Amino acid sequence: MSLKDDLASAPRKKSGPRCATCDWFAALSDADKAAFDEYISEEGFNRAQLYRVISEKWGFPSCDSSLKYHLVNHHGSR
Numbered sequence: 001m002s003l004k005d006d007l008a009s010a011p012r013k014k015s016g017p018r019c020a021t022c023d024w025f026a027a028l029s030d031a032d033k034a035a036f037d038e039y040i041s042e043e044g045f046n047r048a049q050l051y052r053v054i055s056e057k058w059g060f061p062s063c064d065s066s067l068k069y070h071l072v073n074h075h076g077s078r
């Protein structure tokens with residue numbers, strides 16, 4: 001079998017690994033989602049502070065870099 005055949009028969013993933021921040025965000029109430037969106041939409045919002053608050057008090061399960069990645073790639077923000 002050629003590499004080409006092996007690659008062609010390998011199962012394709014529809015998407016990358018699940019984003020912990022997306023999962024966390026999806027579990028928030030609508031009011032909390034709105035508050036999160038409002039915060040990150042502010043000019044010059046402080047991501048480090050956001051991270052500290054949500055990880056200490058809101059059960060955010062992941063690291064700051066995951067939050068950053070999410071904000072840039074999934075949340076339509078910076």
Ligand SMILES: [Zn+2]
Pocket residue numbers: 019020021022023069070071074075
């Ligand atoms: Zn995400």
